[in-house]
Amino acid sequence: MWSLRGFVEAIRQARSGRGERHPTDNRTPAGKTPAFGGVPDSRGNRAPTRVVIIGLAVLLVTAGCAGGVRSRDPNVVIELDHYTDAAASRQFRAVLDRCARRFDLRIQRQDVPTDQLMPKVLRDATAHSLPDLLFVDNPDLQTVAETGALTELSQYGLSGEGHFSAIVEAGSYRGKLYGLAPGVNGLALFYNRTMFERAGLDPPETWQEMRAAARTLTRGSTHGLAFSAIASEEGSWQFEPFLWSNGGELDELTAPESVRALEFWSGLVEDGLASRSVVNWNQNDVIDRFASGHAAMMINGSWSLSALDESGTDYGVVPIPTPSPDVAPQVPLGGEVGVVPETTPRRQENAARVLGCMLERENMLDWTTDHAYVPSRVDTAEQYARDVPAMKPFVTEVATGRARTAELGPRYREVSQALADAVQATIAGSTSPEQALERAARVAETAD
Amino acid sequence: MTTASTKTTKTGAAPPRRARRGIGGGRERLVQWTFVLPMAVFLLLFFCYPVSRNLMMGFQQWTVASFYEGGAPFVGLDNYVELVTDPVFGTAVLNTALFTAGSLSFQFVIGLGLAVFFQRRFPLSGVLRGLLLLPWLLPLVVSGAVFRWIYDEGFGVLNQVLLGLQLIQDPVPWLSSTQYALTAAIIANIWVGVPFNLVILYSGLQAVPASLYEAAALDGAGPWQRFRKITLPLLRPVIAIVLMLGLIYTLKVFDMIMVLTGGGPANATETLTTWSFALSFEEFDFGQGAAVGNVLIVIALVFALFYLRSIRDSIRSEGGPR
Numbered sequence: 001m002w003s004l005r006g007f008v009e010a011i012r013q014a015r016s017g018r019g020e021r022h023p024t025d026n027r028t029p030a031g032k033t034p035a036f037g038g039v040p041d042s043r044g045n046r047a048p049t050r051v052v053i054i055g056l057a058v059l060l061v062t063a064g065c066a067g068g069v070r071s072r073d074p075n076v077v078i079e080l081d082h083y084t085d086a087a088a089s090r091q092f093r094a095v096l097d098r099c100a101r102r103f104d105l106r107i108q109r110q111d112v113p114t115d116q117l118m119p120k121v122l123r124d125a126t127a128h129s130l131p132d133l134l135f136v137d138n139p140d141l142q143t144v145a146e147t148g149a150l151t152e153l154s155q156y157g158l159s160g161e162g163h164f165s166a167i168v169e170a171g172s173y174r175g176k177l178y179g180l181a182p183g184v185n186g187l188a189l190f191y192n193r194t195m196f197e198r199a200g201l202d203p204p205e206t207w208q209e210m211r212a213a214a215r216t217l218t219r220g221s222t223h224g225l226a227f228s229a230i231a232s233e234e235g236s237w238q239f240e241p242f243l244w245s246n247g248g249e250l251d252e253l254t255a256p257e258s259v260r261a262l263e264f265w266s267g268l269v270e271d272g273l274a275s276r277s278v279v280n281w282n283q284n285d286v287i288d289r290f291a292s293g294h295a296a297m298m299i300n301g302s303w304s305l306s307a308l309d310e311s312g313t314d315y316g317v318v319p320i321p322t323p324s325p326d327v328a329p330q331v332p333l334g335g336e337v338g339v340v341p342e343t344t345p346r347r348q349e350n351a352a353r354v355l356g357c358m359l360e361r362e363n364m365l366d367w368t369t370d371h372a373y374v375p376s377r378v379d380t381a382e383q384y385a386r387d388v389p390a391m392k393p394f395v396t397e398v399a400t401g402r403a404r405t406a407e408l409g410p411r412y413r414e415v416s417q418a419l420a421d422a423v424q425a426t427i428a429g430s431t432s433p434e435q436a437l438e439r440a441a442r443v444a445e446t447a448d
Numbered sequence: 449m450t451t452a453s454t455k456t457t458k459t460g461a462a463p464p465r466r467a468r469r470g471i472g473g474g475r476e477r478l479v480q481w482t483f484v485l486p487m488a489v490f491l492l493l494f495f496c497y498p499v500s501r502n503l504m505m506g507f508q509q510w511t512v513a514s515f516y517e518g519g520a521p522f523v524g525l526d527n528y529v530e531l532v533t534d535p536v537f538g539t540a541v542l543n544t545a546l547f548t549a550g551s552l553s554f555q556f557v558i559g560l561g562l563a564v565f566f567q568r569r570f571p572l573s574g575v576l577r578g579l580l581l582l583p584w585l586l587p588l589v590v591s592g593a594v595f596r597w598i599y600d601e602g603f604g605v606l607n608q609v610l611l612g613l614q615l616i617q618d619p620v621p622w623l624s625s626t627q628y629a630l631t632a633a634i635i636a637n638i639w640v641g642v643p644f645n646l647v648i649l650y651s652g653l654q655a656v657p658a659s660l661y662e663a664a665a666l667d668g669a670g671p672w673q674r675f676r677k678i679t680l681p682l683l684r685p686v687i688a689i690v691l692m693l694g695l696i697y698t699l700k701v702f703d704m705i706m707v708l709t710g711g712g713p714a715n716a717t718e719t720l721t722t723w724s725f726a727l728s729f730e731e732f733d734f735g736q737g738a739a740v741g742n743v744l745i746v747i748a749l750v751f752a753l754f755y756l757r758s759i760r761d762s763i764r765s766e767g768g769p770r
Contacts (some may be wrong), residue, residue: 072587125515143732147516221602231712232730276624277601281712294602414731421714427714431628436714439535 011326019337033189035227066205074346076106077354080121081135081336082114087306091370095182099357103351108162118143120349130341132351138170138179138337138403141232146174149341153177156352158259158359167376170403171337173410179337180355180363183373186397187241189321190290190304193314195222203318207242207264210297210321214273217296226286226295229427230266234282234422237332238299239265243419244330244402245322250415251407253422253432266426276293279428290315301334301374303392319393327328328400330434335373411444418443472557499745505738512732520735527739536715536723541742542632547705548698551641555694556687558638559645563721564679567645567653575652584643592707595636599623600709625718626716629709633717641697645690652686653679685758692755696748720744 003296055279077100077160084091093109100107110131112120117408124130125147136144142151150173153159160168164184171179189210191203195217204210212226213406242265243250250260269272274295281289283300290298291311299320308315320329338355340348359364368384374394375381385395405412422436507522515518531537566577583591598605599622607619622632628674656679664674680687702721711722718726720740728737 026506118732122512122515122732125512126518130515145514148514149516231710231714275602276621279624280709417726417731419466421712424712425626427716428621428629428716431714 002005004113007276018168039199051438053099065072065098068129071108072347073228074344074350075104075132075225076108077347077351078108078110078131079133079135079351079354080110080112080117080131082112082117082137084111084113088303088371091367094353095358095363099354099363103350103353105354107354108214120148125177130343132340132343132347133354134339134341135181135336135337136179136337137233138181138184138333139405139412139416141171141337141339142173142412143177144179146410149343150178150445151340151348153180153340153352153355155350156356158352162378163376164378164381164401166333166403167400170333171405175238179333179339180359182336182358183371184333184376184398184401185303185373186334186394186401187238187301188317188319188331188393188397189297190300190308191316191318192217192293192295195296196316197212203316204297205318205325206319207323208322209263211268211273213310214268214297215271218273221294223237223275223289223295225297225299226274226281226289227278228281228283229278229297229418229422230280230282230422231424232282233416233420235423236416238283239419240332240404241299241320241329241422244332245320245327249417250404250412251444253437259433259437262423262426262437265423266433270428276427279424281317293385301393302374303371305390305434314435317393319391319397329397331397331401332404333401335341356395415440415444449605453652469630480691488610496650500737500743503554505735506742508528508735508738510734510738514734523735531736531739531743536718538722539715541718543574543697543717546630547634547637547701547717549694550631551637551698551701552694554634554638555641555693557643558642560649560658560687561644561688562642563649563653564675566650577646580646581643583640586640588640588703591640592636592704594638595632596623596708599632599636613705623709624713626714629716633705633708637698637701637754640704641694645694648686648690649683655680655685672726688702690756692751692758695751696755699751701747 061063075080079096081092083089087109091251094391096109100189114137117136121134121136122131122142130149134144141150153171153295154177158177158180160171163180167181167184168177171177171181178307183272189204191213194211196203199213201211201213201216204213208227216224218224228238239262240250243258243261246257246261246264248255248261252258268327269276275289278286283304284294286298287294287304287307288301292328293313293315305317322329338358340351340355342348343351358367359377361377363377364377365382365384365387367373369388372391374391375384378399381395381398385392402414418440422433422440425431425436425439426433503568505520507524508514508520509523510520523689551619558618562719563581597603601607601619601621601624602624604619606622607616609615610616611619620628622628660678660682661674669677689719700721705717705719705722709717711718712724715770720743724737724740724744726737727740
């Protein structure tokens with residue numbers, strides 16, 4: 001701390017020196033270096049500089065003290081999520097506030113863009129300042145749980161009873177339940193009703209029908225189908241329904257079923273039924289193509305409903321086509337799960353109360369209706385399908401949906417990345433599906 | 449600072465004055481430190497700490513759990529061994545080399561051409577030169593987004609123009625084919641880098657005396673000869689600086705590729721920077737991500753040393769600092 005003491009010393013000197021200084025001093029500037037670069041005015045007064053320095057020193061000292069202990073009001077629940085778009089943000093806030101009011105708590109909500117959520121969580125974990133209630137994308141639950149920062153929900157009396165089993169699986173890490181969500185989502189096939197009617201087509205149920213419809217409707221700048229094959233989770237999540245319903249598995253990527261699924265997927269691009277640009281499209285780009293009439297069908301989630309309604313597209317939604325009519329679609333479950341990180345017992349308890357309240361039937365129904373998600377309770381979902389007919393295909397699919405991380409746990413992230421790379425290599429490069437999947441399987445084997 | 453210290457040590461009148469002031473010498477040193485301190489603190493805080501931390505992380509198995517619990521076991525060279533055996537490593541190194549060499553050579557040639565062109569006075573030359581600076585002023589994310597649109601296979605301007613001129617029969621999948629993606633990224637980066645070369649080389653040209661050209665012209669030297677015998681030799685120190693700085697900048701280009709392709713499709717545009725990001729923030733293997741970063745630091749350091757050498761030589765040849 002020599003520097004700070006020296007600083008104060010220098011200030012004191014500069015102060016006392018002011019009265020004693022002889023006026024002639026100003027005539028010998030060579031030996032008289034002005035303290036701290038302050039240029040003396042005609043009266044030899046350097047007061048302004050000195051004020052600034054003293055101010056700075058005071059600031060430094062106080063800043064050093066202020067950064068210390070800061071006690072937190074346990075009745076304020078800090079919540080973090082990634083619902084940044086205006087409507088979703090408002091709806092989520094409303095449910096949170098309603099639940100907090102019931103227990104006389106206050107909510108301090110933070111929302112960050114999707115791709116910044118995990119880096120923020122890791123940063124907070126380093127400083128041990130995680131939020132009290134956290135909503136993460138369900139495959140990321142494995143990553144957060146791996147840090148050891150989460151608490152089991154059973155200790156607050158919350159259980160997955162009555163929820164779809166795949167949802168409970170998605171919220172579990174090493175067999176223990178850490179996360180639950182009021183609602184989930186899945187993928188379905190959207191089709192342009194005008195185009196289908198004009199061509200005299202029915203919405204497809206099988207791969208062959210989907211392919212035939214795409215062939216009929218591909219014309220000029222309009223492609224038959226749009227999907228996302230970007231090199232991230234979005235890309236593998238869009239391919240997984242096709243992988244799974246063909247009998248492929250994430251831990252058996254070289255099996256003939258998996259290879260044939262990728263052949264079908266990349267064949268759509270090869271034959272020009274889908275644009276080659278799918279490798280650069282995220283799911284929002286896919287919505288844009290479909291809404292602007294440049295794609296007759298698209299694979300997308302229920303969250304695109306509101307954007308499509310706004311655009312005025314006449315569309316229909318059906319479950320994702322499968323290889324044969326007697327196979328049920330197996331979509332990966334999407335959506336975010338609420339988790340309670342380790343904080344203090346009192347704060348954990350409060351956060352769990354808010355989460356529990358959000359999982360109640362009425363609140364669940366309200367939020368999923370606003371948000372175009374599927375309620376995660378079986379009985380609630382049944383009623384919801386009756387109330388909101390547009391969501392029916394999604395409700396049907398969630399019943400047979402799968403948790404992405406069920407077999408792989410924390411290894412899922414790396415395997416999913418390898419799978420997305422394999423899909424890209426097949427679509428964008430000259431790699432055969434076998435070769436691409438073999439490479440992905442090798443990565444999957446070494447995943448830790 | 450330099451002047452103050454030389455004055456106190458070298459001026460003959462200094463000792464008596466110092467004696468008169470008593471503790472004034474200490475005060476003077478303090479003053480000197482006050483000037484150095486902010487820079488020193490800045491360097492320590494924002495340069496030395498992150499770099500040394502990164503070097504350490506490269507030898508640690510740093511996973512998500514390390515963030516919460518703090519412990520990350522030292523694993524020696526494991527991260528580096530794993531990197532080198534990863535098939536992406538070769539691709540990333542090759543792509544980085546191609547990207548840097550391709551961007552740099554074209555940026556330089558175009559920049560030099562434009563600089564020579566603007567050496568002549570003609571109406572609106574100043575305005576044009578100003579306009580040419582625009583690519584440099586735009587945030588890379590903005591130019592990247594625009595280039596994404598230009599390159600779009602179905603709706604992009606580039607394909608429409610090429611189709612209209614009958615230069616191609618089918619639209620080129622610029623960003624969606626492993627074959628073209630890297631070239632497309634390099635072209636976009638060249639566009640961004642030309643102004644930097646133009647500005648530095650242009651100011652270098654201003655220092656070449658016009659009388660040399662006049663004399664050469666009187667001796668019957670043509671434009672090409674004048675360029676080769678006068679412009680190039682006199683510009684050599686500036687050229688060395690431009691190339692070296694360009695190299696260091698291009699090695700670490702991240703935003704452009706991230707916006708255009710995100711390193712894809714299928715790692716076709718993966719460079720060391722994008723790979724480091726992917727390892728750290730997509731796969732959460734921070735140890736390996738840091739290791740890639742370290743490889744990059746070493747490469748940049750080698751070229752930085754060349755750079756320092758070249759400016760030292762040029763300073764010496766010009767007879768000391770100005």
